[in-house]
Amino acid sequence: MAACLEQVALSSGSRLWADKGYCSAKNRELLRQRGLRSGIQRKDARNRALSVREKRYNTLISRNQYKIERVFGSMKRWFGRLSARYVGLAKTHGQHVLEAITYNLYRLPGIVMSKS
Numbered sequence: 001m002a003a004c005l006e007q008v009a010l011s012s013g014s015r016l017w018a019d020k021g022y023c024s025a026k027n028r029e030l031l032r033q034r035g036l037r038s039g040i041q042r043k044d045a046r047n048r049a050l051s052v053r054e055k056r057y058n059t060l061i062s063r064n065q066y067k068i069e070r071v072f073g074s075m076k077r078w079f080g081r082l083s084a085r086y087v088g089l090a091k092t093h094g095q096h097v098l099e100a101i102t103y104n105l106y107r108l109p110g111i112v113m114s115k116s
Contacts, residue, residue: 017061
């Protein structure tokens with residue numbers, strides 16, 4: 001996570017959203033040192049179940065997270081795998097930008113019709 005945080009400029013006090021794969025004391029401490037708020041879902045351990053508070057915290061985070069996951073799931077379903085078809089960072093970035101544009105164009109008729 002540290003390498004990713006080096007590449008982005010987040011203002012102090014911003015919340016970083018992440019799923020259970022990033023749940024560790026090391027990552028939470030890293031966010032605290034950078035002045036960021038944690039939006040990392042909690043994960044239970046083999047001998048320790050989640051508390052009621054932690055379950056409620058995960059529910060609050062998942063209310064925002066599902067919106068993002070729904071986009072990736074739709075893109076995967078409509079356009080095939082989300083793997084890179086090109087070699088090189090610039091070409092792969094271009095592919096993802098074009099997929100995002102196509103996703104928005106695909107949804108456009110439904111958005112326009114719902115507004116009328």
